[in-house]
Amino acid sequence: MRALERAAFDLAERKKVPRPKCRKKTGKKVAVVGAGPAGMTAAYFLNLFGHDVTVFEALPIPGGMPRIGIPDYRLPKEVPDREIKDILSLGVKIMPNTRIGVDISFPEIRKNHDACLVATGAWKEKKLNIPGRELATSGLDMLIQAKEGRKSALGKRVLILGGGGVAFDYAGTARRLGAEEVHIACLEPRTGWWPPKRTFNRERGGGSLSTTARPSSVS
Numbered sequence: 001m002r003a004l005e006r007a008a009f010d011l012a013e014r015k016k017v018p019r020p021k022c023r024k025k026t027g028k029k030v031a032v033v034g035a036g037p038a039g040m041t042a043a044y045f046l047n048l049f050g051h052d053v054t055v056f057e058a059l060p061i062p063g064g065m066p067r068i069g070i071p072d073y074r075l076p077k078e079v080p081d082r083e084i085k086d087i088l089s090l091g092v093k094i095m096p097n098t099r100i101g102v103d104i105s106f107p108e109i110r111k112n113h114d115a116c117l118v119a120t121g122a123w124k125e126k127k128l129n130i131p132g133r134e135l136a137t138s139g140l141d142m143l144i145q146a147k148e149g150r151k152s153a154l155g156k157r158v159l160i161l162g163g164g165g166v167a168f169d170y171a172g173t174a175r176r177l178g179a180e181e182v183h184i185a186c187l188e189p190r191t192g193w194w195p196p197k198r199t200f201n202r203e204r205g206g207g208s209l210s211t212t213a214r215p216s217s218v219s
Protein backbone atom coordinates (compact mmCIF):
# COMPACT_ATOMS: atom_id res chain seq x y z
CA MET A 1 0.00 0.00 0.00
CA ARG A 2 2.81 2.41 0.94
CA ALA A 3 4.59 1.72 -2.36
CA LEU A 4 1.34 2.37 -4.29
CA GLU A 5 0.76 5.65 -2.45
CA ARG A 6 4.34 6.64 -3.16
CA ALA A 7 3.99 5.81 -6.88
CA ALA A 8 0.72 7.79 -7.08
CA PHE A 9 2.41 10.81 -5.49
CA ASP A 10 5.54 10.60 -7.64
CA LEU A 11 3.91 9.86 -10.97
CA ALA A 12 0.50 11.58 -11.00
CA GLU A 13 0.25 14.68 -13.13
CA ARG A 14 -0.67 17.32 -10.55
CA LYS A 15 -3.01 19.23 -12.83
CA LYS A 16 -5.08 16.10 -13.55
CA VAL A 17 -5.61 15.14 -9.90
CA PRO A 18 -9.14 16.26 -8.93
CA ARG A 19 -9.17 18.81 -6.12
CA PRO A 20 -11.13 17.73 -3.06
CA LYS A 21 -14.35 19.70 -2.51
CA CYS A 22 -14.70 21.75 0.67
CA ARG A 23 -18.00 21.60 2.56
CA LYS A 24 -20.24 24.67 2.94
CA LYS A 25 -18.54 27.39 5.01
CA THR A 26 -19.31 27.09 8.73
CA GLY A 27 -18.25 30.63 9.61
CA LYS A 28 -15.97 29.21 12.33
CA LYS A 29 -12.33 30.31 12.61
CA VAL A 30 -9.67 27.82 13.66
CA ALA A 31 -6.04 28.59 14.55
CA VAL A 32 -3.43 25.87 14.12
CA VAL A 33 -0.09 26.46 15.86
CA GLY A 34 2.78 24.72 14.03
CA ALA A 35 3.05 23.87 10.33
CA GLY A 36 4.58 20.41 10.66
CA PRO A 37 2.86 17.24 9.40
CA ALA A 38 0.38 17.26 12.33
CA GLY A 39 -0.60 20.93 11.96
CA MET A 40 -0.80 20.88 8.16
CA THR A 41 -2.83 17.63 8.10
CA ALA A 42 -5.28 19.05 10.65
CA ALA A 43 -5.47 22.30 8.68
CA TYR A 44 -6.24 20.37 5.48
CA PHE A 45 -9.17 18.45 7.00
CA LEU A 46 -10.53 21.40 9.01
CA ASN A 47 -10.56 23.39 5.78
CA LEU A 48 -12.40 20.57 3.96
CA PHE A 49 -15.00 20.63 6.76
CA GLY A 50 -15.70 24.26 5.88
CA HIS A 51 -13.81 26.08 8.63
CA ASP A 52 -11.66 29.13 8.07
CA VAL A 53 -8.13 27.92 9.01
CA THR A 54 -4.99 29.94 9.75
CA VAL A 55 -1.70 28.18 10.54
CA PHE A 56 0.82 30.07 12.69
CA GLU A 57 4.41 28.93 12.12
CA ALA A 58 7.49 30.10 14.01
CA LEU A 59 9.91 29.42 11.14
CA PRO A 60 10.05 31.17 7.76
CA ILE A 61 9.08 27.94 5.97
CA PRO A 62 6.26 25.49 6.75
CA GLY A 63 6.75 21.72 6.88
CA GLY A 64 8.21 21.12 10.34
CA MET A 65 10.89 18.53 10.95
CA PRO A 66 10.52 16.68 7.61
CA ARG A 67 11.15 19.97 5.80
CA ILE A 68 14.06 21.26 7.86
CA GLY A 69 15.62 18.23 9.53
CA ILE A 70 15.18 14.90 7.73
CA PRO A 71 18.16 14.62 5.35
CA ASP A 72 17.56 15.43 1.70
CA TYR A 73 18.92 12.08 0.57
CA ARG A 74 15.96 10.46 2.41
CA LEU A 75 13.30 13.12 1.89
CA PRO A 76 14.02 15.83 -0.69
CA LYS A 77 12.55 19.18 0.39
CA GLU A 78 10.55 19.35 -2.84
CA VAL A 79 8.22 16.62 -1.48
CA PRO A 80 6.87 18.48 1.59
CA ASP A 81 6.99 21.77 -0.38
CA ARG A 82 4.69 20.31 -3.02
CA GLU A 83 2.25 18.88 -0.47
CA ILE A 84 2.10 22.15 1.44
CA LYS A 85 1.53 24.11 -1.75
CA ASP A 86 -1.46 21.85 -2.50
CA ILE A 87 -2.91 22.39 0.99
CA LEU A 88 -2.46 26.15 0.83
CA SER A 89 -4.05 26.27 -2.63
CA LEU A 90 -7.27 24.93 -1.08
CA GLY A 91 -7.64 28.07 1.02
CA VAL A 92 -5.66 27.36 4.22
CA LYS A 93 -3.86 30.54 5.29
CA ILE A 94 -0.37 30.55 6.76
CA MET A 95 1.45 33.06 8.97
CA PRO A 96 5.19 32.22 8.81
CA ASN A 97 7.75 33.82 11.15
CA THR A 98 5.09 33.93 13.87
CA ARG A 99 6.07 32.22 17.11
CA ILE A 100 3.12 31.91 19.46
CA GLY A 101 4.12 33.12 22.90
CA VAL A 102 6.61 35.57 21.38
CA ASP A 103 5.13 37.32 18.34
CA ILE A 104 1.48 36.75 19.34
CA SER A 105 0.22 35.69 22.74
CA PHE A 106 -1.79 32.52 23.20
CA PRO A 107 -4.75 34.42 24.81
CA GLU A 108 -4.86 36.67 21.72
CA ILE A 109 -5.08 33.61 19.46
CA ARG A 110 -7.84 32.15 21.64
CA LYS A 111 -9.77 35.45 21.62
CA ASN A 112 -9.74 35.75 17.82
CA HIS A 113 -10.60 32.13 16.96
CA ASP A 114 -13.38 29.66 17.80
CA ALA A 115 -10.87 26.86 18.32
CA CYS A 116 -7.12 26.42 18.48
CA LEU A 117 -5.03 23.33 17.82
CA VAL A 118 -1.48 23.21 19.16
CA ALA A 119 0.82 21.04 17.00
CA THR A 120 4.27 22.31 17.94
CA GLY A 121 6.12 18.96 17.82
CA ALA A 122 8.71 17.64 20.26
CA TRP A 123 11.89 19.59 19.60
CA LYS A 124 13.63 19.46 22.92
CA GLU A 125 16.74 17.29 22.70
CA LYS A 126 17.64 15.23 25.74
CA LYS A 127 20.85 16.66 27.17
CA LEU A 128 23.56 14.24 28.22
CA ASN A 129 24.12 14.48 31.93
CA ILE A 130 27.86 13.74 31.82
CA PRO A 131 31.03 15.82 32.23
CA GLY A 132 32.21 17.45 29.01
CA ARG A 133 28.75 17.33 27.36
CA GLU A 134 29.26 20.90 26.07
CA LEU A 135 32.05 19.56 23.82
CA ALA A 136 29.56 17.44 21.85
CA THR A 137 27.66 18.93 18.91
CA SER A 138 23.86 18.70 18.68
CA GLY A 139 22.95 16.16 16.01
CA LEU A 140 19.74 17.99 15.19
CA ASP A 141 21.60 21.29 14.64
CA MET A 142 23.95 19.44 12.30
CA LEU A 143 21.02 18.03 10.27
CA ILE A 144 19.30 21.41 10.06
CA GLN A 145 22.52 23.12 8.92
CA ALA A 146 23.17 20.38 6.37
CA LYS A 147 19.64 20.67 4.96
CA GLU A 148 20.14 24.43 4.60
CA GLY A 149 23.39 23.73 2.71
CA ARG A 150 25.61 25.03 5.54
CA LYS A 151 28.65 22.98 6.49
CA SER A 152 29.38 21.90 10.07
CA ALA A 153 32.96 21.54 11.29
CA LEU A 154 32.79 17.84 12.01
CA GLY A 155 36.25 16.46 11.37
CA LYS A 156 37.14 13.11 9.85
CA ARG A 157 36.18 10.77 12.71
CA VAL A 158 32.75 11.18 14.22
CA LEU A 159 31.24 9.43 17.24
CA ILE A 160 27.47 9.49 17.55
CA LEU A 161 26.06 9.00 21.04
CA GLY A 162 22.57 7.50 20.83
CA GLY A 163 20.69 5.03 18.67
CA GLY A 164 17.45 4.75 16.71
CA GLY A 165 16.79 5.71 13.13
CA VAL A 166 17.82 9.31 13.82
CA ALA A 167 21.37 8.19 14.73
CA PHE A 168 21.64 6.71 11.24
CA ASP A 169 20.47 10.00 9.76
CA TYR A 170 23.28 11.66 11.71
CA ALA A 171 25.72 9.00 10.47
CA GLY A 172 24.64 9.29 6.83
CA THR A 173 24.80 13.09 6.97
CA ALA A 174 28.21 13.09 8.67
CA ARG A 175 29.51 10.81 5.90
CA ARG A 176 28.12 13.11 3.24
CA LEU A 177 29.74 16.09 4.98
CA GLY A 178 33.13 14.43 4.63
CA ALA A 179 33.60 12.27 7.75
CA GLU A 180 35.67 9.23 6.86
CA GLU A 181 34.69 7.11 9.82
CA VAL A 182 31.51 7.18 11.83
CA HIS A 183 31.12 5.32 15.13
CA ILE A 184 27.82 4.88 16.92
CA ALA A 185 27.51 4.12 20.63
CA CYS A 186 24.03 3.46 21.96
CA LEU A 187 22.26 1.78 24.82
CA GLU A 188 19.78 -0.22 22.76
CA PRO A 189 20.52 -3.76 21.67
CA ARG A 190 20.27 -4.43 17.94
CA THR A 191 16.53 -4.95 17.43
CA GLY A 192 13.75 -4.37 14.89
CA TRP A 193 14.37 -0.66 14.33
CA TRP A 194 17.83 -1.19 12.83
CA PRO A 195 18.16 -0.32 9.18
CA PRO A 196 18.93 -3.06 6.64
CA LYS A 197 22.53 -4.27 6.81
CA ARG A 198 23.46 -2.58 3.54
CA THR A 199 22.23 0.86 4.68
CA PHE A 200 23.83 0.29 8.03
CA ASN A 201 27.29 -0.43 6.60
CA ARG A 202 27.05 2.35 4.03
CA GLU A 203 26.06 5.00 6.58
CA ARG A 204 28.79 4.06 9.01
CA GLY A 205 31.43 4.00 6.29
CA GLY A 206 33.75 1.61 8.03
CA GLY A 207 33.16 2.87 11.55
CA SER A 208 32.30 0.71 14.51
CA LEU A 209 29.10 0.16 16.41
CA SER A 210 28.87 -0.41 20.14
CA THR A 211 25.51 -1.34 21.55
CA THR A 212 24.66 -1.06 25.24
CA ALA A 213 27.54 1.43 25.53
CA ARG A 214 26.94 4.16 28.13
CA PRO A 215 29.28 7.16 27.74
CA SER A 216 30.64 8.44 31.06
CA SER A 217 32.31 11.65 29.86
CA VAL A 218 33.29 13.61 26.76
CA SER A 219 36.83 14.95 26.49
Ligand SMILES: Cc1cc2nc3c(=O)[nH]c(=O)nc-3n(C[C@H](O)[C@H](O)[C@H](O)COP(=O)(O)OP(=O)(O)OC[C@H]3O[C@@H](n4cnc5c(N)ncnc54)[C@H](O)[C@@H]3O)c2cc1C
Binds near residue numbers: 034037056100122
Ligand atom coordinates in the same frame (compact mmCIF):
# COMPACT_ATOMS: atom_id res chain seq x y z
C1 LIG B 1 16.26 13.27 12.03
C2 LIG B 1 14.83 12.85 12.06
C3 LIG B 1 14.42 11.84 11.20
C4 LIG B 1 13.08 11.42 11.21
N1 LIG B 1 12.70 10.44 10.34
C5 LIG B 1 11.40 10.07 10.29
C6 LIG B 1 10.96 9.08 9.35
O1 LIG B 1 11.74 8.53 8.57
N2 LIG B 1 9.65 8.74 9.35
C7 LIG B 1 8.76 9.34 10.21
O2 LIG B 1 7.57 9.01 10.15
N3 LIG B 1 9.15 10.28 11.11
C8 LIG B 1 10.43 10.64 11.17
N4 LIG B 1 10.85 11.57 12.09
C9 LIG B 1 9.86 12.10 13.03
C10 LIG B 1 8.99 13.18 12.37
O3 LIG B 1 9.83 14.22 11.87
C11 LIG B 1 8.04 13.73 13.45
O4 LIG B 1 7.30 12.65 13.99
C12 LIG B 1 7.09 14.73 12.83
O5 LIG B 1 7.80 15.79 12.23
C13 LIG B 1 6.16 15.27 13.92
O6 LIG B 1 5.29 16.18 13.29
P1 LIG B 1 4.68 17.39 14.09
O7 LIG B 1 3.85 18.16 13.12
O8 LIG B 1 4.03 16.89 15.33
O9 LIG B 1 5.92 18.26 14.60
P2 LIG B 1 7.08 19.03 13.81
O10 LIG B 1 7.41 18.39 12.51
O11 LIG B 1 8.17 19.18 14.80
O12 LIG B 1 6.45 20.45 13.51
C14 LIG B 1 6.14 21.37 14.54
C15 LIG B 1 6.12 22.78 13.95
O13 LIG B 1 5.69 23.67 14.96
C16 LIG B 1 6.47 24.85 14.88
N5 LIG B 1 6.43 25.52 16.19
C17 LIG B 1 7.01 25.10 17.35
N6 LIG B 1 6.74 25.97 18.34
C18 LIG B 1 5.97 26.96 17.80
C19 LIG B 1 5.38 28.14 18.31
N7 LIG B 1 5.49 28.50 19.60
N8 LIG B 1 4.66 28.95 17.47
C20 LIG B 1 4.52 28.60 16.16
N9 LIG B 1 5.06 27.48 15.62
C21 LIG B 1 5.77 26.67 16.43
C22 LIG B 1 7.86 24.34 14.50
O14 LIG B 1 8.65 25.37 13.94
C23 LIG B 1 7.50 23.25 13.48
O15 LIG B 1 7.41 23.74 12.17
C24 LIG B 1 12.16 12.02 12.12
C25 LIG B 1 12.58 13.03 12.98
C26 LIG B 1 13.90 13.45 12.97
C27 LIG B 1 14.36 14.53 13.90
